[in-house]
Amino acid sequence: MDQLARRLNAPGKDRIPAMWETAVFHGLAKCGALESEAALPSGRRPDVQLTVDQLHITADITAVSDDGLDDQNPFQELMWQIEAVKTKLGLPSGGLDLRVRHKVKRSRRGSRTVLRLPNRNALPDFIRTKISPLIRTGISANTFPLHITIEGDDAGVDITIDPSLTPTNTGSYAPYSLPQIRDQNPLYNALKAKAGQLRGAQGAKGIFVGDAGCDAMSFSRFSRGAVSPAEIVNEFFRQYSSIDFVVLMTVTQKLSPLMYHQAPELVNEISLFIRDGCTVGQELDRLVKGMAEHFPQPSMLPINGSHRAREPGYSLGFHGGFEMSGDKVRMSLREFTEVLAGLRTLADQGAKVVPAPRALSDRPNPVQSVISANLARGWLPIALDVVKGGEDENDDWVEIVFGGPDPAISPLC
Structure with a gap:
């Protein structure tokens, strides 16, 4: 537990997985005899070994985000870097509109959307050679609003800069993070990475997956052509029959139809998926429901929590109120x-x-x-x-x- 405390104290992307682990440990400990990182005969140390009456489970806990997809499609990073160039050249903050084109890569397995941008590591050179000179030229000619179009093999970008529109920036891009192939997405990859670690375990084997800002974990909003979490998990069961159950954990907004003026209530959304042929489905269902009763009340959505978890210090509470x-x-x-x-x-x-x-x-x-x-x-x-x-x-x-x-x-x- 000392290691878990260190992970919770340290700013960074590992904080959210540590938070989900803490919530799962707390909930399961209320339901039965819990051991964490007890060695298996294989030498592996799974996160969870739990016994409740006649039910014994061995499980790992993980969290999944769209960080990898964001690195491949760095829209937000591009906007920040353009804003930095504008500021350095003396323009006021805001007044930027960034629109990025996309392409659809198709294969026999399905299709995926990719923004027409250089990867994150190539952005500084892209800004320096393609965008910054055109902004300088526009400032020198005082031609505002300034319109910049970049169309090439590595990028398709439309930029408008209008200093009179400060202090906000706007932009648009195609949703690249909604999963369109069952076994090629962050959720499936996270499940696959854990499957091998449970070989040789006794009892029902499972994986708890927390949402660290991943569209594949969303239970309610899917664009046309996207696959659902259930479809992804069922495909995982098809390819990895040794795993008996998967628990997906996220936070959603609950709107009150009678209280439109109030902020939406944040609620834990926990879904249990059980492999066909598993003989302890009812026991697992009771266990997960019991665990969920002891989860803490969420304070923000996963994507916001993921951003805050990377920041040092603590949130500002009621400051200014x-x-x-x-x-x-x-x-x-x-x-x-x-x-x-x-x-x-x-x-x-x-x-x-x-x-x-x-x-x-x-x-x-x-x-x-x-x-x-x-x-x-x-x-x-x-x-x-x-x-x-x-x-x-x-x-x-x-x-x-x-x-x-x-x-x-x-x-x-």
Whole structure:
């Protein structure tokens, strides 16, 4: 578990798989006797070995994203790099519209959509030789809106730059991440990678798959011609009959038809797939339902969680928010503590207009030092009290009591 804590503390793409592992371990531990990474006779150490009454399962846990497809189709990276070029050349932020053409690669197995762009590693040279000179020329001629079309073997791109449209950027591209071939997509690849690791295991063998930002995991939205998660899993069962079950785990939005003004509710979406011929289907169904009851309430969709998991530090909580009523004011406790520590001011509007907290001066006030040190180790106030001064004193005291590590802003120990 120390290794799991290190993965959860470290920013990067491995954080989301670690989060799914934590949720699965927590849920399964409530259902039966759980062992993690216990050695098999083969020497392999699967993530899960669980016994519930007469049911014994051996399983691995993984997470799947579209990172590989994004590297091959770097639309967002191209937009960021063009924006960086614009800024360097003195243009205001925003005002960029990027449209990328695509092609469809067909084979006997099916077809897949590919954006007509260089791969991620070739983008800097593409920007330097093909795009940046044309932007420079347009700026020199003051011909705005500036229209750039690149049509060639390696790219098909239409760019419009209009400084009057700041501060937003827009763009469009064909959906390249919706799976169109059952056994050529990120979900199938993740299942295939785990199948061999369960050879020689006893009991029902399965794979838990968490969504780390993968369109193949979506249960409700599929464009024409795309294959569903069920079709992908069934194809996997056909090719790997040694695996008895697959559990797909994602987060979806639940809309209330009567409460249009409210934000959609986020809910865990957990689906169990069982191989034809498996003799413990009912037991597996009860187990997965029991596990799901102990899953935490999600706070964001997988794609957003994947982006946040790569960032250092912690999200901003209620920063910038407030409520006022009569003689009462409510604001973010975290922001309030940072203001007391001298890291921010209320004029910063939370964190909306400052890129990062201010550094303390070389000789900070002792109170600032104590409060800042508590923040640095993940401690927040748990009580604030006004201590009245004496009858002959013209001031009162504010007493702040700090609690232990707050899991929202402190690393796992």
